[in-house]
Amino acid sequence: MKKPNKIQTILSVASCKLIRAVLRKTGRGGTALPGTVAMKISKNILSVPAGDMEIVVVTGTNGKTTTCNMIEHVLTEAGHDCHRDKSGANLLHGITSDLLCDTNWLGKPRNHYAVLEVDEAALKQVVPLIRPRAIVVTNLFTDQADRFGGVENTLREIRKGIKRSPESVLVLNADDTQSSSLGLGVPNKVIRFGLEESVGEQGKVDLFDAGKCPKCGGDYEYDYHIYAHLGGFRCPKCGYRREKPDVAVTSIGRMDTNGSTFQLSTDGVSQEVYVSLPAVYNVYNAAACIGAIKAMGLPVPEAVQGLANVRSAFGRMETFSLGENILQMILVKNPAGCNQAFTYVTSFKDKFNAVLCLNNRTGDGHDISWIENTDYEKLCTDPYLQKLYVCGDKKEALFDRLKRAGADESRMELVTEYDKLVEKLEKETCTTFLLPNYTAMMELRAALSPKTGSRDFWE
Ligand SMILES: [Zn+2]
Structure with missing residues (x-):
């Protein structure tokens, strides 16, 4: 060179x-x-x-x-x-x-x-x-x-x-x-x-991305699942298996909206870790x-x-206040990320609203068929879900998918403009989770920033 x-x-x-x-x-x-x-x-x-x-x-x-x-x-x-x-x-x-x-x-x-x-x-x-x-x-x-x-x-x-x-x-x-x-x-x-043991219910097991054993081409079996194809995998045919991690999470303690406590073992030393996400x-x-x-x-x-006071990245669990209402933004851009976000928002057993925004521009990928492989059922049938707002360029397709996933139509609303959405959210009274994909997140954030004081991302 x-x-x-x-x-x-x-x-x-x-x-x-x-x-x-x-x-x-x-x-x-x-x-x-x-x-x-x-x-x-x-x-x-x-x-x-x-x-x-x-x-x-x-x-x-x-x-x-x-x-x-x-x-x-x-x-x-x-x-x-x-x-x-x-x-x-x-x-x-x-x-x-x-x-x-x-x-x-x-x-x-x-x-x-x-x-x-x-x-x-x-x-x-x-x-x-x-x-x-x-x-x-x-x-x-x-x-x-x-x-x-x-x-x-x-x-x-x-x-x-x-x-x-x-x-x-x-x-x-x-x-x-x-x-x-x-x-x-x-x-x-x-x-x-890696994680040394299962951490409880993490949504449906989806081995779509697991692939085959790199040594013999066999299918994997699992001793435990974390989520999707992550877990204690092994190949029953040739014995190839998950390597023991050098940085191992041996158990998870408390998990809430602010963060998680877990036990981390590395080089034979075990210590408690708190991560503020x-x-x-x-x-x-x-x-x-x-x-x-x-x-x-x-x-x-x-x-x-240092992990105890990490601040969330732009659009990744970013929290805003809007009037009396707390908003939390989670960027969702593929089935695995989306399913994990649903597991998170449905784990609190308290009333919440959800805003789902779907665009299909260059930054997002033009093909939206991935929404068919996403577990919207988990979100839509959750008893604590109050209102479901749907926006973005492909809102109609998403609306249809959500209906098929069992969403209650009387609680759903199609919103065309983000400014209008922000006005509606100002009147809400429970926590609202914002779940946009990439370019939708940019638009949503631009509409929110005059009210929440968040800054342009390059500042
Ligand atoms: Zn094998």
Whole structure:
């Protein structure tokens, strides 16, 4: 790989910073254009700041943003300076744009550490330039945006990335048949994280994404299930089975809307962990975060303390108050994420409203057939559900799906405009869960921000 010379570096960094400044002045924050121009001047410019940094990359279907936030938070709490992109860029040009803008004119980074969220398919382009210390794979599910490719295809893409970074420590989900298999036959050091036992009812078992045994092609059996294809899997034909995790959640204590307490065992030391984000999937994200800390050779006990006051990421369990009413936003973009959100909202046994918003734009994936494989029945038949608001470009299709899932039509309402929705929500009296997919979340948040005071995401 050709390293950019000094002149190229200065030109490249300067144009990146300049274009971003102009874009922000005109109110456009999250774009890849500055990085695209910087790379036109010098293709490998990302390698300049990255060469002086220790970088953790997080990829996988669900939980990337939250896991990144956790890692950044615990590093910062432990007194380290850490770069973290807030714009949601996870492709090469966006990452380049973001990292270059956080350097001096010679491309020297301001921070020693960086945590980067990287799209599964972009991993192979990004890692050769940044040589990450660790690559975290949270989990792998069919995502609505890559429905035609499927999990097998995503797995292949991630493998290409790993192959180009043999010195990176892999931090893999031991309970996920798919992501765990990425540790087979590679020279990389592997750290696995997982849950040692079932944590109670987590919705219906759906092995759609489980795949086949990588050694003999057999079907998996499970000693216990966590959710979907995550759990104590083994192949009865050849004996291949879930690896014992290096970062193990041995039991889960209290779980409520604010967070969870669990017992974490690593290197023979067991300690109690409190993570200030609710739901079992955030226990996984916390375990992945500790795996990354271990991969970087940093002390685990300090990191565990930091997990107690992590703030939720944009749209991930973000809580707003609107009048008397509490709103909690959960981004849902695929069946697995959606089912987990339903398990969470129905676990409190208290009255609630739900707002479901479905768009099918480029950022979401055009195909919405995934709603057929999603367990809306769990939500719609919950006795504590009061009102069900349905919005977004594909609201009619979703409305129809919800009716088929057993929703009571007298409690359902189709809403065309988000401003109108916000007016209605202001009059509600119980907790409302907002469950949009990606572009719908942007619209919903824009409509909410004048009333709730939330800021633009790049600020
Ligand atoms: Zn087998």
